Amino acid sequence: MNKHFFGDTTVLLGRSLRHITRSVDTIVTTAVMPIAMMLMFVYVFGGAIDTGSDSYVNYLLPGILLITVASGIAYTAFRLFTDMQGGIFERFQSMPIARSSVLWAHVLTSLVANLISLVVVVLVALLMGFRSGAGVLAWLSVAGILILFTLALTWIAVIPGLTAKSVDGASAFSYPLIFLPFLSSAFVPTDTMPGPLRVFAEHQPVTSIVNAVRNLFAEQPVGTDIWIALAWCVGILVVAYVFAMNTYRRKIS
Amino acid sequence: MTTQQAHAIQVRGVEKAYKELQVLRGVDFTVTRGSIFALLGSNGAGKTTLVKILSTLLKADAGTVRVNGFDVATQAADVRESISLTGQFAAVDEILSGRENLVLVARLRHLKDPGRIADDLLARFSLTDAGARKVATYSGGMRRRLDIAMSLIGNPPIVFLDEPTTGLDPQARIEVWQAVKELAAQGTTVLLTTQYLDEAEQLADRIAILHEGRILVNGTLDELKQLLPPAKVEYVEKQPTLEDIFLTLVGADGKNGDAGKDPISARK
Numbered sequence: 288m289n290k291h292f293f294g295d296t297t298v299l300l301g302r303s304l305r306h307i308t309r310s311v312d313t314i315v316t317t318a319v320m321p322i323a324m325m326l327m328f329v330y331v332f333g334g335a336i337d338t339g340s341d342s343y344v345n346y347l348l349p350g351i352l353l354i355t356v357a358s359g360i361a362y363t364a365f366r367l368f369t370d371m372q373g374g375i376f377e378r379f380q381s382m383p384i385a386r387s388s389v390l391w392a393h394v395l396t397s398l399v400a401n402l403i404s405l406v407v408v409v410l411v412a413l414l415m416g417f418r419s420g421a422g423v424l425a426w427l428s429v430a431g432i433l434i435l436f437t438l439a440l441t442w443i444a445v446i447p448g449l450t451a452k453s454v455d456g457a458s459a460f461s462y463p464l465i466f467l468p469f470l471s472s473a474f475v476p477t478d479t480m481p482g483p484l485r486v487f488a489e490h491q492p493v494t495s496i497v498n499a500v501r502n503l504f505a506e507q508p509v510g511t512d513i514w515i516a517l518a519w520c521v522g523i524l525v526v527a528y529v530f531a532m533n534t535y536r537r538k539i540s
Numbered sequence: 541m542t543t544q545q546a547h548a549i550q551v552r553g554v555e556k557a558y559k560e561l562q563v564l565r566g567v568d569f570t571v572t573r574g575s576i577f578a579l580l581g582s583n584g585a586g587k588t589t590l591v592k593i594l595s596t597l598l599k600a601d602a603g604t605v606r607v608n609g610f611d612v613a614t615q616a617a618d619v620r621e622s623i624s625l626t627g628q629f630a631a632v633d634e635i636l637s638g639r640e641n642l643v644l645v646a647r648l649r650h651l652k653d654p655g656r657i658a659d660d661l662l663a664r665f666s667l668t669d670a671g672a673r674k675v676a677t678y679s680g681g682m683r684r685r686l687d688i689a690m691s692l693i694g695n696p697p698i699v700f701l702d703e704p705t706t707g708l709d710p711q712a713r714i715e716v717w718q719a720v721k722e723l724a725a726q727g728t729t730v731l732l733t734t735q736y737l738d739e740a741e742q743l744a745d746r747i748a749i750l751h752e753g754r755i756l757v758n759g760t761l762d763e764l765k766q767l768l769p770p771a772k773v774e775y776v777e778k779q780p781t782l783e784d785i786f787l788t789l790v791g792a793d794g795k796n797g798d799a800g801k802d803p804i805s806a807r808k
Contacts, residue, residue: 291650298647306635309674374631378690381595381625383617384648539597 292385299392349500350473360444361458363397367448368457397441435520442527492519548729554603565753578744587733624691639671649694681712701732
């Protein structure tokens with residue numbers, strides 16, 4: 288590892304965090320869509336959905352948080368794409384810096400931006416009546432899972448950010464990720480789904496992550512869900528990281 | 541060893557293809573330390589590809605390149621310490637201010653007192669008043685000046701400028717030319733690519749014409765003027781004719797550095 292890796296990453300992280308503070312709209316718009324969805328589901332559909340729990344907002348929030356991350360990482364791809372197009376990427380690459388720090392700065396910025404969006408969404412959920420008696424440890428576990436999930440999705444976002452030919456292409460990959468929670472236990476229990484869909488829903492990553500977060504909030508035993516959730520997050524993270532780094536190496540050599 | 545010291549850049553038999561498309565077909569040239577070398581060529585001639593190879597952004601398929609005595613393939617990190625690249629599109633951060641851009645690069649070059657370096661360069665490139673403004677509000681010329689200022693941080697001995705004045709108005713072009721001349725006066729080696737003949741004439745000590753992946757000619761302006769062999773006229777039919785007109789027009793009063801306006805005044 289280059290001796291300047293941490294220093295360079297810090298400098299570049301400072302740069303892209305400044306981008307975020309100067310375009311707060313990206314954080315707001317990241318949070319607006321999930322909040323709108325939460326409002327619609329809680330106040331329009333919620334009354335007709337039988338989840339077996341008392342409060343639908345309590346049931347819904349974990350899925351909404353994942354949708355927040357999924358829509359937030361579109362901006363990660365967008366920011367990376369903009370750097371690639373603008374020429375500043377090549378300037379960085381032609382300078383005596385640790386080359387991977389350019390990517391890491393974007394990844395860490397994505398993490399910070401998404402965490403802010405997540406806090407905003409949780410605050411709105413609290414206003415809508417979300418309550419949790421979860422202790423510090425449970426909240427930390429939730430934060431840990433969401434951080435891992437964000438990192439995993441961010442490394443996925445790096446790939447289109449590096450390879451896309453247009454702005455639309457750079458962010459379009461996030462649509463299926465936003466849609467994935469609908470085919471899971473995020474909005475409704477999976478029991479009522481027809482056979483094959485139910486099998487898919489019960490075995491895709493979102494369901495285990497949503498269930499783990501939901502049980503942590505509800506002070507219920509998390510069972511095996513949390514381990515499956517962690518395995519998914521780490522697995523996606525590793526695969527996406529390897530692919531992204533390969534793409535990056537091909538791009539800069 | 542002495543030739544290595546005398547030559548800031550040595551390019552030998554460089555070839556590069558993108559899949560089927562052969563972009564460079566064996567390029568050779570050397571650039572003397574402290575000189576301005578212009579690589580002239582039309583769009584698609586391979587200028588940018590060559591600059592990317594020289595600045596370690598691309599790997600050549602064949603041939604060797606030494607920059608500041610370092611091999612670009614095996615000593616890329618040393619090459620990057622010795623150079624700076626100003627790409628075809630102004631490589632500035634639009635969202636940051638001009639000063640923040642300069643501080644950013646100074647930090648990435650691991651220099652002490654980045655704030656002072658930034659202020660010095662802002663003054664040198666007449667950007668002090670605009671220093672605190674977002675770059676998004678800059679004009680094309682200001683942006684290019686900032687871009688070049690960013691390239692000078694850390695005083696790299698060799699500077700690559702890829703089409704530094706493409707898309708600039710005549711006034712901004714003259715500002716950039718002034719900056720490049722000052723740079724060379726201080727002993728920096730400058731390799732610039734351009735598709736403007738008058739630009740090469742204004743700035744360069746030596747000019748090489750890159751065409752279809754090969755260096756057609758390489759020499760001083762006077763040497764090139766004596767060339768124009770009839771056989772070549774057939775090959776690039778229009779270019780020598782245009783070049784003749786252009787050189788005559790610009791060469792007449794190019795000395796006053798106002799070349800951008802000359803064709804008009806000459807026509808009157």
